Amino acid sequence: xxxxxxxxxxAKWFGEGDLKTYAVNDxxxxxxxxxxxxxxxxxxxxxxxxxxxxxxxxxxNSGTVVIDNVDIWKLEPDQxxxxxxxxxxxxxxxxxxxxxxxxxxxxAIPLILMKKDWDESIREATxxxxxxxxxxxxxxxxxxxxxxxxxxxxxxRALVSQPDILIFDEPTASLDGDTGRRVMEFVKTNVLNDKRxxxxxxxxxxxxxxxxRIMKMEDGRVVGIEKGASH
Amino acid sequence: xxxxxxxxxxxxxxxxxxxxxxxxxxxxxVFLMVQMTSIFSGILMKSSSTVINLGAQxxxxxxxxxxxASSIPMPDYVLDTVRSIDGVKYAVPLYSGAALVKLRNGIFxxxxxxxxxxxxxxxxxxxxxxxxxxxxxENAFIVVEDxxxxxxxxxxxxxxxxxxxxxxxxxxIARVAASGLFGIPTLYxxxxxxxxxxxxxxxxxxxxxxxxxxxxxxxxxxQQVKRLGYEALTKDEFMQKIANYYKYQTGLxxxxxxxxxxxxxxxxxxxxxxFYTFILENLEKFGALKAIGAKGSELVYMxxxxxxxxxxIGYGLGVGxxxxxxxIAKLRIPDYSANITYTTLGFAFFMVLIIAGISSYIGIxxxxxxxxxxxxxx
Ligand SMILES: Nc1ncnc2c1ncn2[C@@H]1O[C@H](COP(=O)(O)OP(=O)(O)OP(=O)(O)O)[C@@H](O)[C@H]1O
Ligand SMILES: [Mg+2]
Numbered sequence: 001x002x003x004x005x006x007x008x009x010x011a012k013w014f015g016e017g018d019l020k021t022y023a024v025n026d027x028x029x030x031x032x033x034x035x036x037x038x039x040x041x042x043x044x045x046x047x048x049x050x051x052x053x054x055x056x057x058x059x060x061n062s063g064t065v066v067i068d069n070v071d072i073w074k075l076e077p078d079q080x081x082x083x084x085x086x087x088x089x090x091x092x093x094x095x096x097x098x099x100x101x102x103x104x105x106x107x108a109i110p111l112i113l114m115k116k117d118w119d120e121s122i123r124e125a126t127x128x129x130x131x132x133x134x135x136x137x138x139x140x141x142x143x144x145x146x147x148x149x150x151x152x153x154x155x156x157r158a159l160v161s162q163p164d165i166l167i168f169d170e171p172t173a174s175l176d177g178d179t180g181r182r183v184m185e186f187v188k189t190n191v192l193n194d195k196r197x198x199x200x201x202x203x204x205x206x207x208x209x210x211x212x213r214i215m216k217m218e219d220g221r222v223v224g225i226e227k228g229a230s231h
Numbered sequence: 232x233x234x235x236x237x238x239x240x241x242x243x244x245x246x247x248x249x250x251x252x253x254x255x256x257x258x259x260x261v262f263l264m265v266q267m268t269s270i271f272s273g274i275l276m277k278s279s280s281t282v283i284n285l286g287a288q289x290x291x292x293x294x295x296x297x298x299x300a301s302s303i304p305m306p307d308y309v310l311d312t313v314r315s316i317d318g319v320k321y322a323v324p325l326y327s328g329a330a331l332v333k334l335r336n337g338i339f340x341x342x343x344x345x346x347x348x349x350x351x352x353x354x355x356x357x358x359x360x361x362x363x364x365x366x367x368x369e370n371a372f373i374v375v376e377d378x379x380x381x382x383x384x385x386x387x388x389x390x391x392x393x394x395x396x397x398x399x400x401x402x403x404i405a406r407v408a409a410s411g412l413f414g415i416p417t418l419y420x421x422x423x424x425x426x427x428x429x430x431x432x433x434x435x436x437x438x439x440x441x442x443x444x445x446x447x448x449x450x451x452x453x454q455q456v457k458r459l460g461y462e463a464l465t466k467d468e469f470m471q472k473i474a475n476y477y478k479y480q481t482g483l484x485x486x487x488x489x490x491x492x493x494x495x496x497x498x499x500x501x502x503x504x505x506f507y508t509f510i511l512e513n514l515e516k517f518g519a520l521k522a523i524g525a526k527g528s529e530l531v532y533m534x535x536x537x538x539x540x541x542x543x544i545g546y547g548l549g550v551g552x553x554x555x556x557x558x559i560a561k562l563r564i565p566d567y568s569a570n571i572t573y574t575t576l577g578f579a580f581f582m583v584l585i586i587a588g589i590s591s592y593i594g595i596x597x598x599x600x601x602x603x604x605x606x607x608x609x
Contacts, residue, residue: 048608057522058604078526085524093609096519100245101238112234113525121234157523169607 003030004165004197005054010063012049012220023049024060025220033164034194036187036210038228039201041217047201048169050217054199055167056084067165085113089158093170095150097142103129103153104138110161128156131190148179155183159191166191168200177206184210235525239533240540242513252505253541254548257586260498261549261579264491268575269557271487273568278477279470280409281327281345285354287440289449290469291322294462297476300343300413302327304434309461313439316455318448323348326425327437332383332418333393340382342394343417346425353440356419361388361403366421373403373419377410378565394418397428414566495582502545503590506538510594517598518606530598538591546583550576 012024024046031037031054039047052058054065056072065072072083084090089110097106107125112118126138132152134145142150151171158166168187172180184207192198200211208214211228244250276283281299282290291313293303313322326346333339347355347366355363356375365371372394374386383392391400399418411417420428426435441463443449449465456463464472478484510517517530553571560567 052604052607057607058602078528081521081524081526083524084522088524090522090607092519092522092607096515096606098242098513098516100242105238105241109238109520110523112238113520113523113529115234118234118237169609 002033004033004067005031005199006066007050007054008064008066010050010053010060010065012046012053012058012060022046022220024053027063027217027220027222029215029222029225031197031199033197034192035212036192036198036200036228038208038211038214039199039217040203040208040214041223043203045217046220047217049220051167051169051199051201055088055090055165056080085110085161087164089161089163089166091151091154091158091166091168091171093173095142095154097150097153097157099141099143101141102139103134103142103145106142106153107157107160109157114161125156125160128160129153131159132156132186148175148183151175151179151183152186155187155191164196166196166198168198168202170202170204171200172202172204172207180204180207235529235533236536239536242516242533243509243537243540246509249505249509250541253502253509254545256498256501256503256505257542257545257583258548258552259501260494260586261546261583262552263494263498264579264582265550265553265571265575266556266569267487267491267494268578269553269569269571271484272572272575273570274412274483275474275477276409276570277412277568279473280407280411282466282469282473283409284356284407285325285345285440287325287354287442287466288446289441289443289452289463289465291439291441291456291461291463292437292469294460296462297480298473299327300329302437304432305436305439305461306434307436309459310436310439312459313441313452313456313463316452318444318451320442320444321351321353322439322441323351323353324422324436325354325438325440326422326429326435328425328429328431329415330395330418330429332399332416334384335390335392336384338384341415342383343411343413343415344394344425344429345417345419346422347419348440349421349423352421353442356405356407358403358405361401363403365402366419368400368402370398370400371402371420371424372399373405374401375407375410375417375419376404377407377417379410379414379416381565383416395428395430399428412568495586499586499589502541502586503593506541506590507593509537510534510597514597514601515606518601518603521601522603522606527599531595534591534594534598538587538594542583542587546580549579 008028010024010027013020013022015021027050041047053060059073104122104125107128108121111121111124129135129138132155134149134152137145142153188210209229214226214228215222216224278298293305296303310324313319328344330342330344331339332342366373386401388401391398443452453463557569
């Protein structure tokens with residue numbers, strides 16, 4: 001099977017000289033279409049850093065990331081931005097929704113950045129809000145929604161451009177256990193498909209059951225990959 | 232591109248409080264800048280009204296003259312000499328002085344009397360009533376119909392009055408391009424009548440108006456007049472000299488300049504600060520846009536658009552408000568000297584562009600500096 005993401009000998013350090021610390025150190029792994037790959041590990045072990053490198057947000061000091069036969073870190077900055085726009089959907093930990101826009105406008109942003117027609121983008125965004133169960137909230141500003149609902153708006157925004165790769169950082173950190181499980185249930189049944197690869201960084205052991213594989217990190221290194229509970 | 236500008240627009244105007252503060256800042260700055268500079272240009276225009284109205288190309292005067300009203304009389308030989316200068320087509324004397332008029336109802340009113348050359352009536356105003364030849368009649372005066380005419384009780388042809396104990400009668404009503412600064416009515420008569428009616432010093436010529444054969448002759452004329460110890464200025468040079476007098480020697484210009492700078496600074500700090508907070512508040516969101524895949528240039532366009540849009544609306548409001556107030560003021564106060572010129576508008580526009588430019592520059596720097604990684608890490 002062709003991997004969705006193929007990361008090779010990635011390294012990222014911060015600081016110089018005595019202060020030089022490796023956030024990611026010699027990491028090699030592959031992620032596949034149709035799977036949910038969890039990245040777990042103690043705080044400071046390099047999970048967010050690794051996620052940023054493979055999603056085209058943070059340039060590594062060495063190593064390669066190949067997605068769709070392209071070595072993404074060989075691209076120009078604007079091309080990398082374009083790559084993120086077309087291929088990757090992000091759900092940030094604190095969502096980063098625009099409080100002054102409606103939920104539909106928030107969700108439409110990736111399409112608008114893709115230079116799609118405004119009305120068409122809003123229609124498409126509304127459709128995705130319906131998919132995440134918020135069809136009746138399209139005109140509201142995000143601040144009028146609950147935490148779980150905002151999370152779903154963020155998911156709709158990540159999905160609207162139909163990306164191959166979905167990136168979640170701590171998706172359930174600010175949700176209660178039930179809501180967290182419901183979000184994961186939704187991701188598992190409605191978001192995952194065999195043309196899609198989902199990477200999730202989490203501390204939350206309550207949701208480990210939704211993982212296909214779990215990759216453990218410590219001190220910037222991968223210390224093991226095991227099959228998740230859903231296998 | 233249209234889509235992201237629409238997003239930018241919504242981010243801006245949906246933040247009603249800040250948007251209002253931005254507009255107030257810019258509107259205020261524009262209003263004050265336009266108001267100040269308009270009053271100044273109004274005063275300058277009025278101070279040069281005689282020069283504008285008479286329309287002579289070259290004015291000969293004593294070098295110490297710094298505004299039209301305070302002319303220094305010149306002896307007759309200067310006129311003769313000027314007439315003999317090469318390149319002079321003709322040269323005529325002009326009298327300009329003040330007199331006291333006693334109206335029929337016993338009220339006194341000071342006036343400016345302009346005495347035109349008897350032979351040519353050079354520089355005479357356009358009449359809306361009466362015939363210009365009537366100016367030669369006994370006691371004849373032509374009154375200018377401007378904001379000040381009411382001070383003479385709206386005279387008509389045939390109205391008579393006393394002027395320095397002589398009888399005067401209105402034979403015509405004239406219209407001129409610019410009215411005077413000092414808020415007193417203007418009467419035109421002939422040079423000979425003016426010096427007869429108004430007590431004067433030994434010398435009587437206030438100015439010599441020169442028509443050169445061609446504009447190429449002007450430098451030579453100026454040179455020759457200078458040899459006489461007098462000064463020949465073109466219309467523009469004279470107006471500039473008057474303007475400089477009001478700008479630099481009366482404190483008026485400096486004060487207006489200070490006020491304009493203060494208005495700019497206040498408007499700039501209000502709008503600049505508000506825009507900066509606006510950007511700071513949205514900074515993480517801009518970072519998220521970057522992470523999602525917005526290019527740096529797109530974020531730059533968004534911010535430029537927001538700054539320019541606000542600036543233009545604020546400019547429009549400021550200019551509109553200013554026009555409204557000046558119009559109202561002119562209805563109530565006929566002498567109100569404010570004159571919105573293209574220069575004034577252009578100046579305020581330029582200052583607003585500076586405000587928008589600096590504000591967006593600071594915003595753009597901030598936004599370009601944020602790392603999506605930092606947003607991602609939370
Ligand atoms: N911009 C930075 N400058 C300096 N050090 C950094 C920077 N970003 C990350 N680090 C360091 O890199 C290491 C890995 O950070 P990272 O955020 O990837 O950890 P993490 O596994 O996501 O932790 P957490 O579970 O707390 O989110 C940490 O030691 C962190 O201090
Ligand atoms: Mg992290």
